[in-house]
Structure formats: structure tokens, C-alpha cells
Ligand SMILES: Cc1cc2nc3c(=O)[nH]c(=O)nc-3n(C[C@H](O)[C@H](O)[C@H](O)COP(=O)(O)OP(=O)(O)OC[C@H]3O[C@@H](n4cnc5c(N)ncnc54)[C@H](O)[C@@H]3O)c2cc1C
């Protein structure tokens with residue numbers, strides 16, 4: 001009886017397109033599809049505003065900028081300037097939220113507000129059969145084509161259950177009223193390093209607990225080691241080991257950590273920031289009702305040029321893919337998925353841009369194009385220099401290293417890994433060169449100002465080009 005009553009209260013929507021998730025990828029897909037048809041609905045679970053603006057890229061960079069400010073003041077003595085960077089944690093968070101909410105989130109919400117009400121549906125969507133979604137408990141959506149753009153969420157392992165009241169993730173850390181006195185940061189991924197360093201520079205006693213001993217954002221072992229050495233010189237990092245158990249008492253959260261040599265250490269913290277990766281929200285979508293192929297680890301298989309899943313009218317975009325979970329990729333993928341949904345069953349394959357990643361640590365970490373790991377074993381030469389130039393000396397920022405990977409025979413730039421101050425800018429120049437298939441020689445034809453950080457790019461490309469020449473000479477003589 002109850003079942004029949006709830007079924008009769010069920011509202012059914014019949015549309016051509018259903019987009020699941022109103023984040024960067026979903027909104028990108030929406031903007032394209034809504035220009036062509038009125039027969040669509042975008043379903044959003046939780047607050048509008050996107051992960052990027054609310055709890056991701058923007059608040060993290062706002063926090064890092066405050067931390068950089070404190071760091072510059074605290075290290076200004078070197079330049080003969082005496083200053084103290086006294087940090088007011090409440091003001092740091094107030095400003096962070098003000099800028100985030102009034103600018104980045106507000107911009108996004110203005111766009112969402114303009115979307116006609118009949119295109120928006122709130123609630124968590126899940127498949128209940130091919131072409132059928134249930135949204136919360138009261139709405140059924142029947143659609144011909146679907147775009148899965150439902151992002152990811154922080155992964156928290158069970159070992160943190162006993163201290164959950166003191167656990168923070170990137171979803172909650174920006175809502176703090178004040179800085180904690182001490183924090184354990186779990187993980188040595190991008191979020192852990194960016195936020196861990198920022199919290200440390202804002203005066204929080206910060207300890208970072210890693211697992212693998214590697215900074216996986218880079219792939220060349222020497223680059224990974226140097227990143228660990230440089231960050232470890234500033235931060236309290238235990239790179240290899242595992243959290244074996246946790247407990248809470250009135251004093252705080254206790255973390256018991258076993259290092260690789262078997263030694264255990266037990267420390268108490270006000271807060272624990274768990275930054276151990278993100279779980280794509282595909283696991284909650286009821287994919288078993290769709291016929292889409294899913295790998296053993298639960299990831300959806302898709303064609304990166306069309307974002308199409310199996311041979312079905314189902315497309316995927318953004319962090320939910322678990323492949324390059326970065327903002328510009330979500331933006332591109334939302335549009336590629338929309339183009340292909342609109343043209344279904346005829347695919348319109350997109351040429352994907354070369355991968356680009358920047359971690360906003362100090363020194364920054366950046367990777368472009370093919371990684372060293374992908375190129376290992378191929379015929380490449382490596383332009384390899386310390387991350388320094390006259391300009392870096394002026395800044396007193398001479399730490400790090402740059403590697404540029406060239407096809408040994410043609411001199412074409414295939415990829416690069418960078419660890420250095422403001423590496424993001426050189427990374428973008430390299431991204432331009434890689435996008436256009438340029439050789440080191442071609443990039444070297446551009447003018448370079450003196451003194452500028454770009455002189456380092458010139459020097460590393462000269463190093464790589466000379467190695468290419470030696471490679472050619474050696475291979476000719478054989
Ligand atoms: C702390 C942090 C810092 C970051 N910094 C950077 C950076 O500096 N640069 C960069 O390039 N990238 C950064 N990223 C990554 C970037 O934020 C993401 O790649 C991007 O926001 C992903 O967008 P998306 O559209 O895939 O997902 P989202 O914006 O998360 O959108 C997905 C939406 O779908 C909703 N949803 C989930 N399940 C369902 C369902 N079943 N039904 C309906 N709706 C659902 C979710 O609630 C969410 O609102 C950062 C991420 C984090 C967490």
C-alpha cells in the first residue's frame with residue numbers, strides 16, 4: 001500500500017538530455033546543449049557553485065596567497081627589510097570566504113540563476129534502468145542521452161573513524177573560524193602539499209604523513225627526490241609509512257604512524273586534514289543498470305576523444321572520469337561530451353590538449369605533455385638544469401630543477417617536469433610549444449629578455465638541443 005502511494009506521488013520527466021551534476025563539466029555541457037534544445041534537465045545534488053569555486057581551486061589559492069604573504073614578510077630580513085608577518089587566523093578565513101563567496105561563487109550562482117527553472121532539478125540522481133533515473137525519491141527522469149558530470153568526493157579511510165570529529169577535508173577546511181594550533185596532514189598529494197605548506201606558513205604546527213615516500217605529481221625519480229628534499233627542508237614530513245590507528249581524547253586527536261623501518265610514533269593534534277585522494281561519484285550512480293563497461297576498480301571506460309561510454313548514449317566528463325581531475329580538463333570534457341551527445345550516434349572526436357598540471361606549492365611543481373614515466377625507454381634526450389637564472393638570484397629563489405624531454409631524433413619537445421619558483425609561467429610556454437609540436441630549435445628562435453625567468457627556459461632548451469646534436473653525431477658515426 002505504502003509502495004503504491006509513493007509511486008503515485010512520483011513525478012516523471014521525459015527529456016532528450018539529462019546532465020548529472022552542475023559543476024564545471026556539467027555547466028559546460030549545459031551551455032552547449034541548451035543552445036540547441038529546450039528538452040533537457042540538469043540535476044544537482046548539494047549546493048550550486050561548483051567544487052572549484054566553493055571548496056577547490058579558488059579557496060585553496062586564496063589560502064595559499066595569504067600564506068605566501070606571511071612567508072614573504074617572515075623572510076624579508078634577507079633583503080634588509082625588517083617585518084613581522086603576524087597572522088590573524090580569523091581574518092585570514094574571513095577574507096578567504098569573502099573573496100570566494102562574493103567573487104567566484106557569486107559569479108557562478110549568477111549564471112545558475114539565469115538557467116530556466118524547468119532545466120534544473122535538485123537531488124541525487126541514480127540510474128534505475130536503461131534511460132531511467134530516479135532523483136531523490138520523488139522524481140523519475142526518462143532521457144535519451146545522459147552526461148555524467150557528477151565529480152568526486154574526498155576519500156577518508158576507516159582508520160580515521162575514531163577521530164572524525166576532528167577530521168577536516170578540503171570540503172570543510174575553508175569553513176574554519178580560526179587556524180588550529182596543530183594539524184596532521186595525511187597524504188603527500190597535491191592537496192596535502194598545497195594546504196599543508198600554507199597552514200605551516202600561516203603558523204600552524206603542521207606534520208605531513210605520507211605513504212609511498214614519493215611526490216607523485218612528478219615522475220622522474222630525481223625530480224621526486226628533490227621535491228621531497230626541498231619541501232622536507234621546510235616542512236615536518238614523514239614520507240613513508242602508514243597511519244595504523246587513531247583515537248580521540250580531551251586533548252585532541254592522536255595519530256599512531258608506523259614508519260617504513262617499523263618504528264612507530266604517536267602524536268597528538270588539534271585537527272587532522274585527510275588529503276588521501278578523491279573518489280569519483282560514479283560509484284553512487286547505479287551504473288549496473290546502464291550496461292556501461294566498468295573496470296575492476298569501478299572506473300567507467302570511455303573514449304577520451306568523444307567522452308562516450310561503451311557504445312551507449314551516455315557521456316562522461318570531469319573529475320568523475322578519474323582521469324586528469326583538473327579544472328581545464330573538466331571544462332573541455334563537458335563541452336566534448338555535449339558535442340558528442342548532440343551529434344549522437346555520429347561521433348565528433350576532439351583533439352585533446354596536452355596534459356598540463358601545476359601544484360601551487362613553493363617551489364611550484366609543474367608537468368606538461370608526456371611524463372618521464374611515459375617516455376622512459378624511448379629515444380629521448382633530457383635538458384636538465386637547476387631551476388635558476390639571474391632573475392631567480394634576484395628573487396633569492398634558486399631552488400629546484402627543470403627537465404625538458406625531447407625526441408632524440410627530431411628535437412620535438414614531448415614533455416617537461418618542473419620544480420621551481422613561479423614554474424607555472426615557464427610551464428605554460430612549454431605547453432604552447434608542445435601544443436604546436438615545436439622543436440627546441442624553434443622555441444629558441446624567440447627573443448628572451450634579460451634578466452627574466454624565461455632565460456632559464458632558453459638555457460634548458462639549449463642544453464637539450466645540444467644533447468640532440470650529440471645524439472645525432474653519435475648515431476651517424478655508428
Ligand atoms: C582543494 C582542491 C583544489 C583544487 N585546485 C585546483 C587547481 O588549482 N587547478 C585545477 O585545475 N584543479 C584544481 N582542483 C580540481 C578541480 O576543482 C576539479 O577538477 C573540478 O572542479 C571538477 O569539476 P567537475 O565538474 O568534474 O566536478 P564538480 O564541480 O564537483 O561538480 C560535480 C557536481 O555533481 C554533484 N553530484 C554528485 N553526484 C551527483 C548525483 N548523483 N546527482 C546529482 N548531482 C551529483 C556534486 O555535488 C557536484 O556539485 C582542485 C580540487 C580540490 C578539491
Ligand SMILES: NC(=O)c1ccc[n+]([C@@H]2O[C@H](COP(=O)([O-])OP(=O)(O)OC[C@H]3O[C@@H](n4cnc5c(N)ncnc54)[C@H](O)[C@@H]3O)[C@@H](O)[C@H]2O)c1
Pocket residue numbers: 157186187188189190191192194209210211212216242243275276277278324325326357358359360
Ligand atoms: N593545483 C592543482 O591543480 C590542484 C590542487 C589540488 C587538487 N587538485 C586535483 O585534485 C586531485 C585530488 O587531490 P589529492 O591531493 O586528494 O589526491 P592525489 O591523488 O594528488 O594525492 C593523494 C595522496 O594521498 C596518498 N595516500 C592515499 N592513501 C593514503 C593513506 N592512507 N595514508 C597516507 N597517504 C595516503 C597517496 O599516496 C597520494 O600521495 C588531484 O589529483 C588534482 O588533480 C589539483
